[in-house]
Amino acid sequence: MKVDREISVDRNTLLTRVKTIATLLLLLLVFPLNLTLTAIALLRAAIFRPIQPRSIAAHPQTILISGGKMTKALQLARSFYHAGHRVILVETEKYWLTGHRYSWAVDRFYTVPNPQTPEYSQALLDIVKQEGVDVYVPVCSPVASYYDAAVQTVLSPYCTVMHVDVDMLQRLDDKYEFATDAQALGLRVPKSYKITDPQQVIDFDFANERRKYIIKSIPYDSVRRLDLTRLPCETPAATAAFVKSLPISESKPWVMQEFIPGQEFCTHSTVRDGHLQLHCCCESSAFQVNYQHVDRSDIEAWIRTFASSLKLTGQVSLDFMQANDDGQVYAIECNPRTHSAITMFYNHPDVAQAYLQLEALSETVQPLASSRPTYWIYHEIWRLVTHLYSPQLTRERLQIITQGKDAIFDWDDPLPFLMVHHWQIPLLLWGNLRNPKEWIRIDFNIGKLVEIGGD
Numbered sequence: 001m002k003v004d005r006e007i008s009v010d011r012n013t014l015l016t017r018v019k020t021i022a023t024l025l026l027l028l029l030v031f032p033l034n035l036t037l038t039a040i041a042l043l044r045a046a047i048f049r050p051i052q053p054r055s056i057a058a059h060p061q062t063i064l065i066s067g068g069k070m071t072k073a074l075q076l077a078r079s080f081y082h083a084g085h086r087v088i089l090v091e092t093e094k095y096w097l098t099g100h101r102y103s104w105a106v107d108r109f110y111t112v113p114n115p116q117t118p119e120y121s122q123a124l125l126d127i128v129k130q131e132g133v134d135v136y137v138p139v140c141s142p143v144a145s146y147y148d149a150a151v152q153t154v155l156s157p158y159c160t161v162m163h164v165d166v167d168m169l170q171r172l173d174d175k176y177e178f179a180t181d182a183q184a185l186g187l188r189v190p191k192s193y194k195i196t197d198p199q200q201v202i203d204f205d206f207a208n209e210r211r212k213y214i215i216k217s218i219p220y221d222s223v224r225r226l227d228l229t230r231l232p233c234e235t236p237a238a239t240a241a242f243v244k245s246l247p248i249s250e251s252k253p254w255v256m257q258e259f260i261p262g263q264e265f266c267t268h269s270t271v272r273d274g275h276l277q278l279h280c281c282c283e284s285s286a287f288q289v290n291y292q293h294v295d296r297s298d299i300e301a302w303i304r305t306f307a308s309s310l311k312l313t314g315q316v317s318l319d320f321m322q323a324n325d326d327g328q329v330y331a332i333e334c335n336p337r338t339h340s341a342i343t344m345f346y347n348h349p350d351v352a353q354a355y356l357q358l359e360a361l362s363e364t365v366q367p368l369a370s371s372r373p374t375y376w377i378y379h380e381i382w383r384l385v386t387h388l389y390s391p392q393l394t395r396e397r398l399q400i401i402t403q404g405k406d407a408i409f410d411w412d413d414p415l416p417f418l419m420v421h422h423w424q425i426p427l428l429l430w431g432n433l434r435n436p437k438e439w440i441r442i443d444f445n446i447g448k449l450v451e452i453g454g455d
Contacts, residue, residue, distance in 0.1 A: 013436045020433045023442065024426060030381075031422050041414030049412065055349075057084030061356065062132050064088045064124075064159070066112075066148065067139030069095040069424070069447035071376070071407050072340045074103060074416055076137060079345060081105035083352035088131050090124070097427045098447060099419025104412075115140075115147035121154045128158050135160045135356060137315075139338045142220030145169060149336075162270070162355060164314040164336050172316065172336040175218055175255040179331075185309050187302055188330050190258035190321075194218075196250045198243040204256070206232045214259045215243065216333075219252055230259060260330055265299060265320040268339035274308040275360035276300075278351065280341050280367050284319065289445055290400065291341045291407075292373035293366070298329050300364075306331075317341075340445050343374040343407040373404040376444045378421060407445070420447060 063080045067073040068091030077087045077100070086107050091098050093111045101109035108131060112123040127133065136159050138148035149169040152161045164172065171177045179192040195201060195215065206213070212230040233239040248254050266288060270278035281299055282291045299320050307316070317339035320329045344367040345351050354365040380401050387393035409417040425442060428449050432439060439449040 012438055016436045016438050017433060020429050020436075020439075024429050024433075027422060027426055027429075030378075034418055034421055037409075038414045038418040041409075041411050045412060045414065052412075055082060055084040057352075060084055060086065061134035062086045062088060064090065064127060064131070064133040064136045065139055066090050066137075066144070067141065067338070068100050068109065069098040070139055070340070071100075071445050071447070072338050072342050073139040074100040074105075074408065075343050075346060076139060076338070076351070077103060077105040078410065078413060079348070079351035080355075083349065085352060085356075088127065088133060090127065095424075095447065097424050099416045099421075099424040100447075102415040102419050104415075115144040120147055121151045124151055125154050125158070128155055133159045135162060137162045137338075137355060142173075142335070142337070145173065145337045162314055164312060164316075168310070168312070169336050172334045173218075175216060175257070175333045176253070178334045179255075179257070181310070182306060182331055185305065187306060188328055190260055190330050190332060192258070193256045195248055195254040195256050198240070198246070198248050201231065201243045201256060202236070202240050209258070211261075212259045213256050215246070215254050215256045217247075217252065217254050228259070231256065257332065260321045260323045260332070261325075262321050262323045264332075265294070265296065265322065265329075266339060266341060267299060267303065267318050267320070268341045269303050269307065269316050269318070270354050270365075271307045271312045271314065271316065272358070272360070273313055274311040276304050276307055276364050277357070277361050278345070278354035278365040279303065280344055282341050282344075288340065289379045290373060290375050290404075291344050292404075293344050293371065296329075302329065302331060315339075340407075344371050346374065346405065346407070346410075347371055373400065374407040375400055375404045376408065377401065377406045378442075378444050420444065425449075 063085050065073050065076055065087060068089040073089065077089055080087050087105055088108045088110065089101060089106045090110045090112050092114050096111045100106065110127055113119040124136070128136065136155055138145070138161070140148045146166065146169060148163050149166045152163065152165060155161050171181060176192050176194040179189040182189045193200070201215065212232070214228050215231060229242060231239060233242055246254065264284040265281055266284040267279065267281045269276055279300060280293050281296050283294060302320070303318060314336060315338045317335040317337060319332050321332050322329045345365075347370065348365060348368055350365045354361060380397055384394060384397040387397055406417070408420055421444070424447055425444065432449060437451050439451045441450050443450050
């Protein structure tokens, strides 16, 4: 038995290494094209950049942005820079190689310890003091969001922190608590039950329910979050086997939530004292790497009521489902952090104002009518290759590429596009090759390898 396990481990390691080497070769293959595009963009910038006027803020501020490996951090850096502010970018030491540090929008780049360590808050405080930071905008992972909430007590005497506090974060991040709070405000959410023992699911009376259910981990799970297995399964035994396979416990609770077939929407909202300063909404998918704004007044009204009632300050990303059967929208979860949909604001001049203006804006900042849908070209190329068997799907991918905009590439700031794809990701792959760990995919949006049990 032990020998079988060792053989299985060796086989998985070998397959991981083969996949890693193959991916490195593919990136090497397209490197000349990326290098040529970047060289053209740099030449263009050398000609036009000196004569292009740059906005000068009436009251220039120094903005500290975390999560430097993620595209949404790059987008915010560019938005603040173009509004005339100074940007400091930080990331954890593991991702010191982020290609975004080479953006012309970034004045300084720092690495900090992992948020879970005691040194994290002191490292941020040192940067805030040294650089004279006025506002800290966390662009955090699900794990880091708690620590960025906790660090407010340390940073607040020196700068504004655009993030909810610890108590509010725990309420919003807990899928069950969020549903309970929303329901108490009269807002529509699916039926939700907190699960701390598989037996609760096994004993649940599904016969009296008109909809099926899904079960999701309340603590963030980068792998299982995409598992939408319907409950109950075909047989009680299958249901029991499935839920017993999940790491459900008192310390790692799950939420069993009514599954609502329909169209899913994702949103990003920046709020101050309950006022909706900036907002966008997109149709959603399981692996979200395409964003196109849609005007949904019902979803916006839901968020306005929720944010105003709780007097929220920070960034919140809510997911909604419009049911096929009754046409109503249901909020299915809230993630109190920046959403990648903010890439749609790439050409909006008022993003910085939405974050920095203390009083409520007269009009909520939303993506401009001229804003093109955003995507990540290497994800689209992979989809294009895998869809060659279908002319219709191939046309759809080509339409997305030709009519949209790559979320990283910018003619006026081209280096991140080269450095993310041919420095940041290859070095992560090289590190994985030296110390193999099973990975599922590359997420160019987040700037990392999605690994089993990773961050």
